[in-house]
Amino acid sequence: MKRERQKRSASPSQRIKMHILGSAGDVSGSLVYFEYSANSKTIRFLLECGLHQEHEEINRQKRLPKGVEAKDINFVIISHAHIDHSGWLPALVKDGFKGAVYTHPATRDLLDFLLLDSGRLQENAAERVNKFIARRQKKAAATGKKSRRIPLSVPLYTPEDVPLCFPLFKQINYNQLYTLADGVQLRFTEAGHILGAAVVSITLGKGDDARTICFTGNVGRANPPMLNKLAPVKHADYVISESTYGNKLHQKRDRLTVLAEYLNKAYERAMQKDKSTGHGVIVIPAFAVDRVQTILRDVNTLIRTGRIPDMKVFLDSRMAIAATDVYRKWSSLLNDEARQTFEQGKDAFSPPRFLECKTAAHTNALYENQSEPIIIVGSSGMAAGGKILKHLEKRLVQKNSTVIFVGYQGTGALGYTLVNEKPKTVRVHGNVLPVRAAIEYMSDYSGHADYEEIIAWLRNFESKPRKTFLVHGDGGALEAFKGHIEKALGWNVVVPQRRQCFEL
Ligand SMILES: [Zn+2]
The missing domain is CATH 3.40.50.10890 (Rossmann fold)
Known part of the structure; x- marks a missing residue:
């Protein structure tokens, strides 16, 4: 009993803060910031480094918490290669991030060309804006009208920035436990979403102070056509789950x-x-x-x-x-x-x-x-x-x-x-x-589990997590999924706002 109580209250010498910085209330720009302090040392890391593809202006805003710069981040963990989970990395590196990037080696191979393509798209978008500005100014000059000087658009990053990311990559294989720093452990398990995609379990702290956070990344259908099935996870103090199909069920047909x-x-x-x-x-x-x-x-x-x-x-x-x-x-x-x-x-x-x-x-x-x-x-x-x-x-x-x-x-x-x-x-x-x-x-090729399939997977947890955070879904999907989990499992579910901070 005493042991349990100790486990429930975090040691005063340990502090874990989690900031949900993206994919909150929508399905784009996954980004979670963690700050783990113990024994007067602080480790800062990002879980996901996604590019916002719905509201692109967000990528240029200050995305990290107040007072935190890219150079302060010790490492980044990336669950899978989709750009909304990985495509902000070249911008972070351009801003001074020099730490390690932990991901599955297949994800790294996919990022080889996906990040380059993203760089080309950034460059093309800036070119289009600049051509528009040039046309407007030319027109204004021809008519003798005074036009306000608009600053030229600079790409968030270009293909030339992308190769700087790759020396930072460190390989994480499925089902192995890695120690990333004193008191920080990481395990990837199969997510069944795309090649190399992982469900990420991070343990911060040691002994009774240890807190495990399980992040689904994106998880695939119950029987993915070509990949291995989403692997069960049995323990987490906190779960962060995707909710893309939080309010929808797939057709079950051949x-x-x-x-x-x-x-x-x-x-x-x-x-x-x-x-x-x-x-x-x-x-x-x-x-x-x-x-x-x-x-x-x-x-x-x-x-x-x-x-x-x-x-x-x-x-x-x-x-x-x-x-x-x-x-x-x-x-x-x-x-x-x-x-x-x-x-x-x-x-x-x-x-x-x-x-x-x-x-x-x-x-x-x-x-x-x-x-x-x-x-x-x-x-x-x-x-x-x-x-x-x-x-x-x-x-x-x-x-x-x-x-x-x-x-x-x-x-x-x-x-x-x-x-x-x-x-x-x-x-x-x-x-x-x-x-x-x-x-x-045909909707049969979806790479995302529906809410029944995720709830079936959540049933593998041997005890209720303290809290479950729902991300990566639109408003309707998030609220509906919260209701489905509460009804089916009786768990404590939170739908966080973007930039909301939690102490774990
Ligand atoms: Zn994905």
């Missing part, structure tokens, strides 16, 4: 059966040859990391088992080709079925007639009329940019073509409009196009 049905229908449509445009094309926009690889593997399986006709399959996305190579390199991390394919010397991601488009000639050939139905897989998954837009521009107008969206569609993206608004026309690259192609949507 993914391969639905995909086969859509592809067979699309093939029949594509076989109807048009005199001027040739055969139809099946376009599948998909996120470059995990979604593209899962689609390729599923299409490969369906063709090789005769469930769909043997069509030529093209992967036309620089990022997705790079990501697929990382998945091949780390095939040891895939689930038994996918891993065994690689162990037999076969490539799970290569259908029988498959081409990765690595040259302009490869891509240009896909814009031509086709002499047989083909499948083009590319990114972005929401058709918000990338080479897939040009394929859509060409194929949306053809009534024998089909577009199959396979992931989350954010409001405002072309994919969202096509799936949810079923428009007669859309604007692509400034051109208004009639939508004649069939538009299909």
Whole structure:
């Protein structure tokens, strides 16, 4: 009893502060700051270093707590490679951070090209703003009007800043306990979300003073198509959980059966040859990391088992080709079925007639009329940019073509409009196009567990955590998920505000 009471009250010589700095009330810019003080020493670290993709101005504001600078941070822990969890790192390094970055080695390999791409996007965005400013000033000068001088936009970081991050990376493997500093231990377990994604357990303090914080990062479906399942965690004093699907349940159906049905229908449509445009094309926009690889593997399986006709399959996305190579390199991390394919010397991601488009000639050939139905897989998954837009521009107008969206569609993206608004026309690259192609949507490829699946995982905890914090969800999802956890488990659940500080 005495022991329990000691465990409940933190030692006066130890203090743990946690500041929720991002992904609070929304699903972007994950960032949590910890300050652990013991024996007159203070360790400051960040859990996640995410770029805010919804409200980009936040990335330029003072994101760290008052009085804390980038150079004061001892280390950063990153759960997985998605940019909303990792993409602020080059900005932090640019600002003077020199500590270690702890993450899974597969995450590091994915970040190799994801951070570079993010740097290019930052640079392009600044260029666009500066061109606009230049045009306005030129117009003002021509009309003799006085115009207010607007400072030029400077990118948050550029591709040149990105390589400075990599010497800081330190490898963390699943299921091993690492001591990062005196009184700070870290363990990664499988999250089943994307390759290398981890549920992060951090223990601060020793003996009865020890406090364990379990952070879900992003967690995958109960049976991820290609990755290992989300691993159980049995103990934590505090849980920080994602809530993306806090108010939604996924359809429970056989993914391969639905995909086969859509592809067979699309093939029949594509076989109807048009005199001027040739055969139809099946376009599948998909996120470059995990979604593209899962689609390729599923299409490969369906063709090789005769469930769909043997069509030529093209992967036309620089990022997705790079990501697929990382998945091949780390095939040891895939689930038994996918891993065994690689162990037999076969490539799970290569259908029988498959081409990765690595040259302009490869891509240009896909814009031509086709002499047989083909499948083009590319990114972005929401058709918000990338080479897939040009394929859509060409194929949306053809009534024998089909577009199959396979992931989350954010409001405002072309994919969202096509799936949810079923428009007669859309604007692509400034051109208004009639939508004649069939538009299909499958939610079965989601990389996030729904609330029932997360609650099933939370049941593995052997005792109630003191508190559970909900992040990474929109307002409705967070409140609904809080209600579901309270009802199912009777836990103490908090929905923190951005910049809210807690003493643990
Ligand atoms: Zn993610």
